[in-house]
Amino acid sequence: MIYNEEFETLPREALKALQVKRLQQVLQRVYHTVGFYKKSLDAAKIKPDDIKSIADMKKLPFITRQDLRDNYPFGLFSVPMSSIVRLHASSGTSGRSTVFGYTKRDIETWSDLIARCLVAAGLTKNDIIHNAFGYGLFTGGLGLHYGAEKIGASVIPMSGGNAKRQIMILQDFGPTVICCTPSYALHLAEEGKALGVDMKSLKLRVGIFGAEPWNKVMRDEIEKAFGITALDLFGLSEVIGPGIAMECLEGRNGMHIFEDHFIVETINPQTGAVLPEGEEGELVFTTLTKEANPLIRYRSGDVSRLITEPCRCGRSHIKMERVLKRSDDMLIIRGVNIFPSQVEAILVDIEGLKPNYQIIIDKVGALDSLELHVEASDKIFSDSGSVKELQKIEKRIIKDMKDYLGIAPRVKLVEPNTLQKTGPKVIDKRHF
């Protein structure tokens, strides 16, 4: 099924022409309304008028996550605050977080995109959707929610956490669809098993999963545990949130990128050179219709491959494979994006701590676990020498991590000068 037949099946020639037209419009707009873009285009000696085709795009400079941080909070907005109706943000302390604004029309666009995703998953107004993506500053929960209402489905705004209650609602309300991170789905399956609930007997038919890397093995496991069809949803909060790309029920081979709203390129992350479609590289997104903070050639850091073969579902839009890896050091832990530099910033902000640390990520059951080893510096120890003070520091680290990054680690204070010697800042023991 296709939600927006006209645009989703637009012949590629017409689609390209639409992209060029929209690209030229957005370039004009950002050049005249966002200081950052004027500066960066001027520095590259490019005028919006110079871009006459998709091929010309490579002349445009990239925008990176660092640029987003440098312009925290509202520096990249192209409309006044009076036109903004919603703000979302990534985790992180001031200057390391990124903020995304939405106009009324952006919310419409986003809802339309999610509606497309849900219909591509075979959903109708008769479905009940158990939405366990996080609600709040994170784009997942509310993004899904608006699209679900748009197709007239019934939404249960569960948000994350509290597995026992989730299982109760799954049994009592009888949702036909579940949306969450793949690892959370596996966690619910485990919890259900422990409670003696037969998860296969639930009314669930389809699962829509995203916000973290996963693989075929996990997908098979989820499908088996719940007796459902599991589909892949892709999004980036910087670009719009979930709803950039969605796997269709008919094809089940890659996610269609909604090209009437986004231009996707693959680049070599080292050189920045554009790669031929189909080669593995870092995905670069340009928003064509976003009003509040348009992005021109945003380097996502996600490494994947584009699939150009036509799809049996009839959509003309190009597909992307599931994200294979990151081109930078971003970590995705329980669906939360974290950079080691953000952890470091939190440690430095705590009086007396030196940023000698190690992040250890593993799986406990289906869920990611985060352990943070921090050297007990001279400063914190020699001032007190007491268990109480050290435990206070441990608690402070856990609290700050939870407050700023949205994830509470297990903290272990270790002896000084032991971490640098043993090597890397991050040890990721998970296997995708």
Next chain:
Amino acid sequence: MKVEQISVFLENKPGTLEKATRVLKDANINIRTLSLAETADFGILRLIVNDVEKANKVLKENGFQVSKTPVVAVEVPDKPGGLHSIMEVISKEGINVEYLYAFVEKSGQNAVIIFRFDAPEKAIDVLLKKNFTVVPGEKLYEF
């Protein structure tokens, strides 16, 4: 009248205490008394030694996290009610004990109790007024 205690941060894993005691042994330092506080992840070894400066120096040189903490040593007869007589005075003054540990003197007549008070100066003051024997550092190190 205060006594200096050496506190050493130890990771909670096999071999860390052994390394600390070896460093002290090699420097020919005698431990008068000690206690080990532990949490799930780390421990703090508290020591009263015969040579505070040297112990501090050699432990630091060997990469340990060391701090010097002022504590108070009180001598009481080694018989029922010995500790209680101190606690009566301390509690009346509203002084808090963060931790304590004790040992019996070589003569076997008296016990020495090492206190970490939240207000060490005030504690010493009231204990002396009540005629308790507060053992000064120099004497304790040489016991």
